[in-house]
Amino acid sequence: MLDKRKLSRNKLFVKKFGGTSVGSIERIEVVAEQIAKSAQTGEQQVIVLSAMAGETNRLFALAAQIDPRASARELDMLVSTGEQVTIALMAMALQRRGVRAKSLTGRQVQIHTNSQFGRASIERVDTQYLAALLAEGIVPIVAGFQGIAPNGDVTTLGRGGSDTTAVALAAALQADECQIFTDVPGVFTTDPNIESNARRLEVIGFDVMLEMAKLGAKVLHPDCVEYAQRFKVPLRVLSSFEAGQGTLIQFSDESERTMTSFVQGIAINKALATLTIEGLFTASERYQALLACLARLQIDVEVSTPLKLNEAAPADCVSLMLADAKVDILLQELEALSESLKLGPLIVERQRAKVSLVGKGLQTKNGLLTKMLEVLGNETIHAKLLSTSGSKLSTVIDERDLHKAVRALHHAFELNKV
């Protein structure tokens, strides 16, 4: 099969700018200046834009005044105007700089989705029109977050959907790179607000990035990362506010070669609570009833293994991690169901936080758990629950100990060093 990436003379980049990057006329001018400079180098660009920061929420609020349960079709018709405003303004700003630019809606690009209004999936992107514009030297400015349903209705891809638009276009056009411009300079080893030695990662693997996204790193939406991985689109996260290389998220094995340590970052989740139920087998009917109750209440939980520090701990017990804000409603419901569920004693612990080591193949890494517990123990931090997956090793601690734990782990795993 031909690889267009290798045939095209000039590199092609799909660049997505989020809401804060185009949040005002001033910001739009700054981004236009940046695009105009790149255009001068002969680089081919397709620009994908979000609505100006706050605009989507403003439109949702208008709708809520009329009907808090407005139809998803009409909400999509409404909120898709936000991106249409931004693309027109950006095209004007570029044209004033002598750049040939053209704004395009999802319909004009032919971004075909299914009919799931409000959370549509992209099914097909026709590249014919985009390719023709690029061949003419025109910079297409595409409305993110939107597409058209089979019957021609306007759809939206749900929150974070502009990133997915960019990845889908990059995949369809076989772009050299999909660049996501945000308000942070890249993916960091941990939250720089907690650990001042946090370091920007030059390169990160898709699996690890996906894990970080799921663990609440706000940089990229997990769906977008999965989409990029599936279509092998090289993805880069960088800042629209300052110059820099950002972080490259690689689909190939190259990411492993450039890794200097298994542990690549420390992800955190705050405002959690844990619920431990004794005398409950996970295979039991009562446990199934509990899960059904959680689903009904739309409470996301993570099932964790209690750290068995001594033999006295009860053998059969289930521990759940959930958002602290959901605890009251869950306890209320469980009380009502206590008769039928016949649950054993409940232990609720609030104001908890989760600290996760993230990196390729962490689950099978010998001695990692021991080292993590040792580091925390040296700081007299009690690790309470444990959960692992292919690329992460998480433990639950008291929220008061969070900053101390992050700094100690960041130092112990030498994350400040390249």
Added chain:
Amino acid sequence: MLDKRKLSRNKLFVKKFGGTSVGSIERIEVVAEQIAKSAQTGEQQVIVLSAMAGETNRLFALAAQIDPRASARELDMLVSTGEQVTIALMAMALQRRGVRAKSLTGRQVQIHTNSQFGRASIERVDTQYLAALLAEGIVPIVAGFQGIAPNGDVTTLGRGGSDTTAVALAAALQADECQIFTDVPGVFTTDPNIESNARRLEVIGFDVMLEMAKLGAKVLHPDCVEYAQRFKVPLRVLSSFEAGQGTLIQFSDESERTMTSFVQGIAINKALATLTIEGLFTASERYQALLACLARLQIDVEVSTPLKLNEAAPADCVSLMLADAKVDILLQELEALSESLKLGPLIVERQRAKVSLVGKGLQTKNGLLTKMLEVLGNETIHAKLLSTSGSKLSTVIDERDLHKAVRALHHAFELNKV
């Protein structure tokens, strides 16, 4: 040819609501209530909406911050979002009332225009989709003011374009009536703010309405009236703020039968100036040069005949009526050109107003001019210039005399009586 009007069981109305009629969530709810009530009677409705009052200007202002001479294509992409917001909100408000409604952009309706961005003309409306929705009992909520160019780009019809959208849909669907809902209860014999006896006209002919629209009656755009006349669409102007029959603008000879007087109304234009140039033939080359100069400055003028009250007035002179605001720039330009143009003495009179009698066949009505001058003379108002066309007889007076003149003429031509 089949006339669908006579075949359909239920009457079909195309209803257009302007910016002030949908200017807030509260106003949208009021209009939705009105549409819902009509739906209960079994009446078929197609709704055409403008942007919320102020929204189009807000969007134009955003564009002007980036580029005061932004491309018309991008301006259309930008401002067409205004109507898209309103139709989505209206569809929600109707659905909440149990009315099956669906918002549609100009593209979804298939309102085909030429490629004159910012002032596109409608070339064709496909009624297939609209007819299918109506047959299903769904109320289509259509974005006014917009269409699509042959290449699929978004176009707008220029200011007042939502009225034209409504008329075009009514013509294509052979609707029983096109109803334009505004913030006034209909077409009046003159401005009710000046003459409290001003009377709402039940019926008015298209020619007369067109003349009033051209003379600045803000109720309807002249293009919309011409369009309705061409396609023989019965047009009604009425208020969205209060109940009433409004004014029916008729295309047939019926309007003549129901007319009780030749003079149907008094139109006014304020803030004018007159420029009289002596010793200038309208056939001369110097006159052509003057017209070219006016065109270059984009100044609209009306050529008028000076009222020759005595033989002493110069035989060869040209009088022009123009907006007072344009006088300074015109005089500046004429001074620069005085050498080449060799114009004779200029007489400029400012703070002038135009009073026009409007009605069918006024130009050929014997004695009308005499009566008009007599009425004004009795009030010691000096009529200075004269201009006529098929349906109007205009005279220029001092702006200070405007209210007095309007009241005297309204009384003299018995316009307060049906």
